[in-house]
Amino acid sequence: MISHKxxxxxxxxxxxxxxxxxxxxRDGHDMRILGSSLTVSPPADVGxxxxxxxxxxxxxxxxxxxxxxxxxxxLRLQRYALDDPLPRIGRRAGAYPPRYESDEAxxxxxxxxxxxxxxxxxxxxxxxxxxxxxxxxxxxxxxALSTAVHRxxxxxxxxxxxxxxxxxxIAKGSGTCRDFAFLFMEAARSLGYAARFVTGYLYDxxxxxxxxxxxxxxxxxxxxxxxxxxxVEFDPTNQIVASRxxxxxxxxxxxxxxxxxxxxxxxxxxxxxxxxEVEVAVLSAR
Numbered sequence: 001m002i003s004h005k006x007x008x009x010x011x012x013x014x015x016x017x018x019x020x021x022x023x024x025x026r027d028g029h030d031m032r033i034l035g036s037s038l039t040v041s042p043p044a045d046v047g048x049x050x051x052x053x054x055x056x057x058x059x060x061x062x063x064x065x066x067x068x069x070x071x072x073x074x075l076r077l078q079r080y081a082l083d084d085p086l087p088r089i090g091r092r093a094g095a096y097p098p099r100y101e102s103d104e105a106x107x108x109x110x111x112x113x114x115x116x117x118x119x120x121x122x123x124x125x126x127x128x129x130x131x132x133x134x135x136x137x138x139x140x141x142x143x144a145l146s147t148a149v150h151r152x153x154x155x156x157x158x159x160x161x162x163x164x165x166x167x168x169x170i171a172k173g174s175g176t177c178r179d180f181a182f183l184f185m186e187a188a189r190s191l192g193y194a195a196r197f198v199t200g201y202l203y204d205x206x207x208x209x210x211x212x213x214x215x216x217x218x219x220x221x222x223x224x225x226x227x228x229x230x231x232v233e234f235d236p237t238n239q240i241v242a243s244r245x246x247x248x249x250x251x252x253x254x255x256x257x258x259x260x261x262x263x264x265x266x267x268x269x270x271x272x273x274x275x276x277e278v279e280v281a282v283l284s285a286r
Contacts, residue, residue: 001076002201002247003281004218006261008069012271016062016069019044019263022199022250023073024056031248035076042066053196053257055250065268071261081244085232089242090139093226097192098138100227108194108225114186115254119167123186126170134191138226142188142234149184149236163255177237178220182255184236185222194225198233199258200249203282217280218260221246247282 004023027033038046044060051057060071082088100108114120130148135141154174164172164179166186175183185195202219221235233242240246252258265273 001074001281001283002203003072003074003279003283004201004260005070005072005279007071007275007277008273009275009277010067010265010271011274012269013065013067014268014271015065015266016042016044016060017264017266019060019062019071019261020259021058021060021071021073022055022258022260023058023071024075025077025200025247025249026054026056030080032078032080033075034078037074039070039072041068041070053250053252055252060263069265077247079244079247081246082242085242086139086143089226089229089232090137092228093138093232094228095136096134096138096141098227100194100225104225104227110253111194111196111225112189112192114189116165116167116186119165119186120190122167122170123183124190127187127190138193139229139232141191142193142224142226142232143241145187145191146184146234146236146241147239149180149187150239153180153183155180155237176220177235178255180236181220181222184234188222188224196223196231196251196253197255197258198223198246198248198251199260201247201280201282202235202238203245203247203284217278218249219246220255220258223251 024036025031040060042062042064044062047059049057130152131144135144156174158176163182164175166183169175169179169183181197185197188195198221199218221233223231223233225231233246235246250258
C-alpha cells in the first residue's frame with residue numbers, strides 16, 4: 001500500500017490552473033496494480049492521458065478558488081523482481097562498450113545523448129578518477145558506477161525545487177536521490193549507454209525502512225538499457241540493482257519531465273503560498 005498526500009496552503013483563496021499528476025504506475029510483467037484512488041480538494045475534473053514516454057498522467061481542472069489544495073493518492077500493488085539479479089543480468093548483457101542493434105540505436109538515440117553538454121568534461125573526468133579501469137562486462141561497469149556514486153557523495157535532503165547539474169553535485173560532494181540519479185545517468189551516457197530518469201517510491205519488505213535512504217517521500221533512480229537484458233534499474237543512492245524495493249511510477253528522458261505534482265495558481269487579492277507538505281507512506285499488506 002502506498003499513500004501519497006500533498007497539501008499546498010495559501011494565506012487567502014487562490015484560483016488554481018491546470019495541474020498534472022504523475023502518481024499512478026502502469027501495469028507490467030514486474031508490477032501489477034491491484035487498486036487505486038485519487039482524492040482532490042477543492043473538487044476538480046480529472047482526465048487521464050499517456051505522455052510522450054507512455055506514462056499515465058492525470059490532468060486536473062479546477063472551477064472554484066480555495067485557500068488549500070489537497071491531493072491524496074492511494075495505491076495497492078504487487079511488485080515483482082529477480083531474487084539474484086546482477087549475475088543473471090550480467091550473463092545476458094554482454095561486454096563493455098555496449099553495442100546496440102541498428103533499430104535499438106535509432107530508438108534510443110535521445111536517451112544516449114548527453115543532456116548537459118557543458119558538464120560532460122566534468123563528468124568524464126570524475127568517471128576516469130573513480131573508475132580508472134573499467135570491467136569488461138556491461139552489468140559490472142554499471143554496478144561499479146552506481147557504487148562509485150554511492151560512496152563518493154553525501155546524501156542531503158534539499159527543500160528547493162529542481163535537480164542539481166552533474167557538475168554541481170561533483171563540486172558540492174552532496175545531493176539528493178534525484179541529483180545522484182541524474183549524475184549516474186549522465187555518466188552512463190558518457191560511456192555509451194542509454195539511460196532514463198525514474199520517479200517512484202522506495203520500499204524493501206525484507207529491510208527496516210529506516211536503513212534505506214530516500215524513504216518517506218518520492219524517490220528517484222535511473223534505468224539503463226543493456227543489450228540483451230533490456231531496461232535495468234540502478235539506484236545509486238542505496239546501491240541496489242533491479243530490486244522489488246523500487247516502485248516505478250514514471251520514466252522520462254530528463255529529471256525536469258518527472259514531477260509528481262505540477263501546476264499553477266492565480267493570486268487573488270495578493271494571495272501567496274505559505275507552505276507545501278508532502279507525506280508518503282509505503283507499507284506492506286499483511
